[in-house]
Amino acid sequence: MDGIHDMGGMQGWGTVxxxxxxxxxxxxxxxxxxxxxxxxMGVSGTNLDAFxxxxxxxxxxxxxxxxxxxxxxxxxxxxxxxxxxLAPGAVEARARRLRGDKVDEPADVEECKPQYERGGxxxxxxxxxxxxxxxxxxxxxxxxxxxxxxxxxxxxxGHAGEISAIRPAAVLPDSTAHFVGEDVQxxxxxxxxxxxxxxxxxxxxxxxxxxFESYLEVL
Amino acid sequence: MTNQPHPQDRPSxxxxxxxLETLLVERGLVKSEMLDGFIDxxxxxxxxxxxxxxxxxxxxxxxxxxxxxxxxxxxxxxLGFSGPQGEHIVVVENSPTVHNVVVCTLCSCYPWPVLxxxxxxxxxxxxxxxxxxxxRTLLAEMGLDLAPxxxxxxxxxxxxxxxxxxxxxxxGTEDFSEEKLASLVTRDAMVGVGIVTVA
Numbered sequence: 001m002d003g004i005h006d007m008g009g010m011q012g013w014g015t016v017x018x019x020x021x022x023x024x025x026x027x028x029x030x031x032x033x034x035x036x037x038x039x040x041m042g043v044s045g046t047n048l049d050a051f052x053x054x055x056x057x058x059x060x061x062x063x064x065x066x067x068x069x070x071x072x073x074x075x076x077x078x079x080x081x082x083x084x085x086l087a088p089g090a091v092e093a094r095a096r097r098l099r100g101d102k103v104d105e106p107a108d109v110e111e112c113k114p115q116y117e118r119g120g121x122x123x124x125x126x127x128x129x130x131x132x133x134x135x136x137x138x139x140x141x142x143x144x145x146x147x148x149x150x151x152x153x154x155x156x157x158g159h160a161g162e163i164s165a166i167r168p169a170a171v172l173p174d175s176t177a178h179f180v181g182e183d184v185q186x187x188x189x190x191x192x193x194x195x196x197x198x199x200x201x202x203x204x205x206x207x208x209x210x211x212f213e214s215y216l217e218v219l
Numbered sequence: 220m221t222n223q224p225h226p227q228d229r230p231s232x233x234x235x236x237x238x239l240e241t242l243l244v245e246r247g248l249v250k251s252e253m254l255d256g257f258i259d260x261x262x263x264x265x266x267x268x269x270x271x272x273x274x275x276x277x278x279x280x281x282x283x284x285x286x287x288x289x290x291x292x293x294x295x296x297x298l299g300f301s302g303p304q305g306e307h308i309v310v311v312e313n314s315p316t317v318h319n320v321v322v323c324t325l326c327s328c329y330p331w332p333v334l335x336x337x338x339x340x341x342x343x344x345x346x347x348x349x350x351x352x353x354x355r356t357l358l359a360e361m362g363l364d365l366a367p368x369x370x371x372x373x374x375x376x377x378x379x380x381x382x383x384x385x386x387x388x389x390x391g392t393e394d395f396s397e398e399k400l401a402s403l404v405t406r407d408a409m410v411g412v413g414i415v416t417v418a
Contacts, residue, residue, distance in 0.1 A: 005325055005326065006324070006325060007324050007325075007344050007347040007348040008324030008325075008347065008348065008351045008352075008375065009324075009348060009351055009352045010344070010348035011348070011352075013344055013345035013348050013349060014345055015345065015357075015360045015361075016340050016343055016345045016346045016349070016357060016360065016361055017340065018338070018340050018361060018362070018407065018412070019338070019339060019340070022338050022339060024261060024262045024266070024335065024336055025258070025262060026339075027233075028233075029232050029233045029236045029237075031258040031262065032236045032237075032240060032254065032258070033232070033236050034257065034258065034261065034336070035253075035254035035255075035257040035258050036236065036239055036240060036243070036249070036254060038257055038303075039243070039248075039249045039253070039254065039257075043243065043248045043249065052325075052326055055326060059222070059223065059224045059225070061224040062224050062225055064344070066232075068327065068339075068342045069232070070232055073232055073235055073236055073239070074225075076239065077235070077239060080239075080243075085243075085246070085248065086242055090242060091235055091238045091239050091242065092229070092230065092235070092238075094238035094239075094241060094242055095230035095231075095234040095235045095237070095238040096230055096234075098230070098234045098237060098238055099230055099231075099234055122306050122379075123306060123379040124306050124307060124379065151325060151377045151378060152377075153324055153325055153375070153377065155324070155351065155352075165309075167307065167309075167378070167380050168307050168380075170378060170379050173378075187378050187379075187380070189309075189380070194352075197351075197352075198352055202352065202353060203353055203354070203355045203356060204370075205354050205355065205370075205371040205372070205373055206370065206371070206372045206373070207351055207372075207373050207375065208372060208373065208374045208375070209374075209375040209377050210375075210376065210377050210378035210380050211377065211378070212378065
């Protein structure tokens with residue numbers, strides 16, 4: 001989906017400050033959220049790609065204002081609600097009770113974890129079909145703009161690059177995030193020039209990005 | 220799909236995370252001790268000191284250096300570093316003419332086994348948006364002025380490969396021990412927004 005999360009090349013942001021001696025977790029609730037975020041994927045029967053897609057589905061204003069662990073917290077809750085582990089509004093009601101509000105908690109709902117076949121742990125897989133593209137070959141990133149999850153960023157779409165490396169095959173996030181199967185594909189590191197991506201008016205650099213086979217077409 | 224921003228009077232994240240944990244513990248779905256374990260691991264045991272050991276070893280051991288460049292994941296595993304966000308780690312090496320820098324424009328993917336959890340600046344929209352488009356300008360703003368003849372290579376971690384920068388060994392460290400070398404190596408140098416210097 002085209003959303004606020006897809007930030008590559010977006011303009012209007014200011015500078016970046018490196019905070020010296022930054023703690024790993026600035027607040028105790030960040031640490032708790034980190035651990036619960038990791039646990040939520042297993043408990044909800046979902047996966048990392050679904051977690052990332054749930055980040056993308058946050059309202060853009062919340063995405064920006066909640067911060068990194070604020071986003072994680074909302075997404076952990078969303079995955080658990082989507083899977084019927086928690087009723088919609090259960091976390092909110094319990095939090096309100098914790099602060100002293102007199103509110104009722106919703107009744108439990110029926111569990112509905114996603115059902116789909118997995119080929120193993122993690123994301124990397126082996127695949128029998130040979131890679132469609134070879135190192136050094138010129139390719140173009142497709143221009144699709146679909147509503148669901150994808151790892152083909154907007155700033156790459158439609159641009160021409162060159163295959164730089166063939167990486168281990170992996171499950172396709174566009175499929176696993178929606179629990180429709182793993183759709184294992186070859187993954188390529190593709191090199192793009194700055195002039196191809198941004199025109200000749202910008203500084204010169206090279207950009208390397210990992211793209212799934214179905215994101216690419218022969219140039 | 221959330222189609223409204225959350226209401227202003229929503230309970231604080233502190234209360235919401237406590238509520239979430241309590242609800243899951245009551246249902247027997249998580250144990251608080253397990254969560255404590257995750258937190259302790261990433262607060263204390265997994266961090267840039269791991270990556271620094273990899274870099275220092277590569278600087279003093281040519282065979283290890285070669286293995287690290289050819290198959291980063293296995294070479295890093297040799298030192299006991301593996302785990303989530305480290306399924307396939309690719310090491311990219313800086314040279315006098317090439318400087319590498321890593322980003323994840325779509326979220327904040329980061330090589331946890333060697334660097335731990337990402338710092339705030341790595342997750343900042345300004346970093347995620349600008350480093351792919353104007354890396355030289357942004358690196359200079361962040362304190363790294365690269366010579367005009369140094370080519371910049373930006374790695375956007377959009378799949379499950381994780382990128383790790385092998386910085387250049389600073390001059391004047393020829394007689395440093397591996398341990399002393401490791402103490403010089405910073406997180407920022409291993410992401411590519413800094414270089415290693417002798418303090």
